[in-house]
Amino acid sequence: MKYGIVAFPSKRLQDLANTYRKRYDSHYSKITPHITLKEAFEADDHEINRISQTVASIAQNYGPLAIHASRISSFFPTTNVIYFKIEPTEQLKNLHEDIQQQLNIGQPKHVFIPHITIAQDLTETEHGDIFGQLRMVGVDEQETIDRIHLVYQLEDGSWTTYETFRLTGAK
């Protein structure tokens, strides 16, 4: 089964992201807006118990995540993904690194650039038009996220939460 680890921002910020996603994001209906902390990986029923315990112990070390969605950016030309840039704090980088090292499942495909995707699978022309508009609108939202989620994927591509972990620590 395919799992991932994400942080869902507040309803307010998810609603804002969805105003764009419903028009521009091909994954709109598969999962609600989120920050990916660990990209999709394979695990069986046995492994997921160990993984779940590891994530629980990591979550106990971290306090609520202070996040700042500071502007609308794009991964172009690597991919035509447009996103809310989340300022890469030490806290986020450390959390990402702890998850990566302690789970020890595969290498990350990319450098960790915390973000909330709002558009993807656009043609180059669409990307140019839409990014041109959205970067002018921008985003500036600050909040805290007090939990992270271990999610799994169904055959149709949609994601369901397997478990939530409150961030109850001090890091």
Add this chain to the structure above:
Amino acid sequence: MKYGIVAFPSKRLQDLANTYRKRYDSHYSKITPHITLKEAFEADDHEINRISQTVASIAQNYGPLAIHASRISSFFPTTNVIYFKIEPTEQLKNLHEDIQQQLNIGQPKHVFIPHITIAQDLTETEHGDIFGQLRMVGVDEQETIDRIHLVYQLEDGSWTTYETFRLTGAK
């Protein structure tokens, strides 16, 4: 904010339900297949803490839910909803009643008939055709569900998990 309490069945049973839902269920993209334990209710940030604690204490009393999706049934003529009937065990009835009484938020709109919706918002003709086909196909799946989820709704109608509760008791 609007909250609800649900139990997600296994990936296997969710995938099976989705083979029908993608064609026949207007809510297909809003939430993955589930058994509703408490219908949508309003709560603010303050109330949800108390509610979350109450659900946690209930979940500690119950063991994993033994469920049996035994046939494909319909709420017609009350509504044109077609569903996997989940056999109404004492365990499910007690869990539903504990949630209802201890949360004490609104009266249930219907008698509790545990089910997984696979079709809704059909015309009467569509309902007749599709139910005629599906009741012959039927369903017969048994499994256990070891956790329940408190979920909240975004403005676009989609649901995100707020918290998961493992069923770690003996009831």
